[in-house]
Amino acid sequence: MTDHVAYLEAKRGVDDRSLSRRALRRAFEPLPDEPRILEVGAGTATMVERLHEWDVLDAGEWIAVDSHAGAIRRGRERLLARADARPLDGAGANGASRSSSDGRSDRGVALGDLEVELVRADAFAHAERAEPASLLVGCAFFDVVDLGRLSAFEPLADRVYAPITYDGTTRFEPADPEDDRVLGTYREHMARCRPGSPDGGEALRAALSAVETAARSPWVIEPPYRAGERVVVEHVLGAIESAVGELGVDASAWAGRRRRQLAADELRYRAENVDVVGRL
Numbered sequence: 123m124t125d126h127v128a129y130l131e132a133k134r135g136v137d138d139r140s141l142s143r144r145a146l147r148r149a150f151e152p153l154p155d156e157p158r159i160l161e162v163g164a165g166t167a168t169m170v171e172r173l174h175e176w177d178v179l180d181a182g183e184w185i186a187v188d189s190h191a192g193a194i195r196r197g198r199e200r201l202l203a204r205a206d207a208r209p210l211d212g213a214g215a216n217g218a219s220r221s222s223s224d225g226r227s228d229r230g231v232a233l234g235d236l237e238v239e240l241v242r243a244d245a246f247a248h249a250e251r252a253e254p255a256s257l258l259v260g261c262a263f264f265d266v267v268d269l270g271r272l273s274a275f276e277p278l279a280d281r282v283y284a285p286i287t288y289d290g291t292t293r294f295e296p297a298d299p300e301d302d303r304v305l306g307t308y309r310e311h312m313a314r315c316r317p318g319s320p321d322g323g324e325a326l327r328a329a330l331s332a333v334e335t336a337a338r339s340p341w342v343i344e345p346p347y348r349a350g351e352r353v354v355v356e357h358v359l360g361a362i363e364s365a366v367g368e369l370g371v372d373a374s375a376w377a378g379r380r381r382r383q384l385a386a387d388e389l390r391y392r393a394e395n396v397d398v399v400g401r402l
């Protein structure tokens with residue numbers, strides 16, 4: 123299967139296209155000029171980079187937390203490679219790293235007046251020691267975690283922005299005789315074998331005390347594929363094949379046909395997502 127970091131980097135363009143601009147405005151317009159934002163499951167920090175590039179955010183503090191060390195490392199490298207970036211921890215100047223009051227070793231990057239702190243940690247453990255924030259962000263995150271633990275974030279932020287939250291349906295075209303069996307088992311795997319839910323968007327809306335906006339943000343990948351899109355679809359195919367394998371279903375023939383269609387520019391993929399803005 124595709125490497126997690128390569129997949130996260132490749133999906134940036136797909137997310138750019140899919141994100142609901144309406145939900146984005148609703149999430150960020152009410153914020154103060156220099157907000158403090160906590161992002162959980164931040165991956166390679168593409169969200170903060172995007173918002174900086176799109177002029178949504180030009181000052182304040184962004185704390186990007188992910189449990190995957192490689193993703194956090196790559197996020198920092200990519201942000202630092204930007205012409206408008208400078209290291210905040212002295213790593214560029216003298217190699218020293220700043221240690222924050224709670225003992226983490228923080229390796230920050232400034233994008234103009236926006237200070238980004240990249241933290242490798244479990245988001246729920248981090249919540250126990252984090253400072254309050256103006257907004258909690260989780261992109262493609264709240265569908266992969268146990269929403270029963272959402273209350274961990276309640277002391278930290280009143281509002282949450284949860285874009286690209288998977289909303290239950292994955293489709294490929296052209297139709298394949300094994301689609302129902304494979305995709306049905308994949309759904310069963312999401313429900314039974316991992317913390318999140320195949321109905322993540324609906325479950326998140328139900329778990330919030332109020333929903334301000336819920337806007338559709340489907341991923342649509344079809345030929346001619348743009349840069350990185352084959353990597354995203356290959357990753358999804360690998361994830362499905364391996365997940366259903368855990369439930370005893372051999373999807374190798376199905377995946378093989380889908381890979382050949384992908385190579386021949388014939389495969390279309392659509393996943394339903396929702397961008398949720400709401401109150402914890």
Ligand SMILES: C[S@@+](CC[C@H](N)C(=O)[O-])C[C@H]1O[C@@H](n2cnc3c(N)ncnc32)[C@H](O)[C@@H]1O
Binds near residue numbers: 130162164243246266
């Ligand atoms: C689907 S990826 C999305 C990453 C990023 N938000 C993006 O959209 O590119 C989900 C991320 O959540 C992280 N993750 C999952 N559970 C976590 C947890 N309990 N604490 C911190 N990160 C977690 C994973 O390591 C992964 O990078």
